[in-house]
Amino acid sequence: MKKKLSNIVGPSNVSDNPLDLEAYSYCSSETQLEPKLVVWPGTTDQVRRVILYANQTHTPIIIRGSGTSLADGCIGENMLILSSERMNKIIRLDLKNKIVEVEAGIKIKELNDVLSKFKMTFPFTPLNPTTTIGGMIALDTPTKESRFFGSIHSWLEEIEFIDGTAKHYYTKKKEAVLGKEGLSGVITRAKLRITEPPLLxxxxxxxxxxxxxxxxxxxxxxxxxxxxxxxxxxxxxxxxxxxxxxxxxxxxxxxxxxxxxxxxxxxxxxxxxxxxxxxxxxxxxxxxxxxxxxxxxxxxxxxxxxxxxxxxxxxxxxxxxxxxxxxxxxxxxxxxxxxxxINGCLGIGFGFGSMNKDFISPSQKKELMKLKEEYDYNNILNPNKAISYR
Ligand SMILES: Cc1cc2nc3c(=O)[nH]c(=O)nc-3n(C[C@H](O)[C@H](O)[C@H](O)COP(=O)(O)OP(=O)(O)OC[C@H]3O[C@@H](n4cnc5c(N)ncnc54)[C@H](O)[C@@H]3O)c2cc1C
Missing domain, CATH: 3.40.1020 (Biosynthetic Threonine Deaminase; domain 3)
Incomplete structure (x- = not known):
């Protein structure tokens, strides 16, 4: 498998080195689940080819951003970790229309550090500044600014993702992946609205x-x-x-x-x-x-x-x-x-992952099952996270 993946992403972007496997066996919880291999694609097409290969070989994939999940969302025993870390570029900044297009692995702080030079911001600041844009979209991360700006939904113009069957999408239909914890697709790019930081x-x-x-x-x-x-x-x-x-x-x-x-x-x-x-x-x-x-x-x-x-x-x-x-x-x-x-819930901020699965409501479960049918019927992506499918 390592050789085949090396052919797709290049030998320096795939590893079964014990040190890498140990590093990627943790997120921000205490759980340790050691993966089989880690792969760092550099392009959307490489992501597509990795998923295609995973389908052909029935290899489950765990998608990982910065690995700051507190719900064990981005780790998996004996699985293939697909990391977005090396897809971290700003592709286009359109100040006139207040739009920035980024790769999913860019960290929120890095993005906002660049935007601040242009007196602009993507106005969501989670407590953890290393969170990736892909991770934020996958979890529809609420932050203190959500009170004023609502969900990331209205700040997301378009999204690129590769679904579990290796099909490519560049779409305004963000509901397919927004807040879906990587169950339906690997987010590769996002076109985001930006704004001037408000005077407070x-x-x-x-x-x-x-x-x-x-x-x-x-x-x-x-x-x-x-x-x-x-x-x-x-x-x-x-x-x-x-x-x-x-x-x-x-x-x-x-x-x-x-x-x-x-x-x-x-x-x-x-x-x-x-x-x-x-x-x-x-x-x-x-x-x-x-x-x-x-x-x-x-x-x-x-x-x-x-x-x-x-x-x-x-x-x-x-x-x-x-x-x-x-x-x-x-x-x-x-x-x-x-x-x-008290009829509360855990997982709204950190995701349901593996830890908060028992807080998923029947309607959320039904929706995620339907998404799996549509986008990942082989259950390649994040299997057993949030829901058990097949
Ligand atoms: C100190 C600390 C503070 C935190 N503060 C907050 C906070 O204020 N608010 C909050 O909501 N959370 C917070 N968290 C939790 C965590 O940072 C968030 O859940 C964050 O959104 C995860 O982003 P990440 O890039 O690290 O993703 P990961 O932890 O790597 O992954 C999280 C989930 O997203 C999926 N995912 C990641 N990238 C992609 C992608 N490109 N495509 C599809 N799916 C993907 C993963 O499969 C996984 O299910 C905090 C965590 C820590 C340790």
Missing amino acids: SIDIFKFTELSELLGKVRVLKKDIEVYFLEFLDKKTSQALGFGNNYVLLVAYTTLKGKKRNLLEVRRLCELLDSVHSLLRRKGYYYLQDPYVSLEKSYDLIEWCEKNKVGLHGHISIGLFYAYFLKEDKDLIKTFKSFIKR
């Missing part, structure tokens, strides 16, 4: 009572000038220097917030983006992505506080990040049951 002002609201905080969220959710609305529990608030309170950090697209100074606003945004590394330094090790209704946010926040679980997140869209200490690994099981009990 910020308010910091501190609360001692949860009921007051949730009342304020209800009001702010109706405010169309709110750009992001971020919740910090007391521990996170302390870690960021806001004292022992619940905090709402609110950014507006107008100047109505009290913090308006450009440098101060930038500092607060950077502080918010550093929350993950700050909590990791405090010993929080495991990360979960609870998604709950505003009514149930009260229960979630209370549960986390009682169980010494750190919590922050995008409260206006109901998506939080819950941080568990290393010694509290067993608590995660109880947490999952609790989330089910």
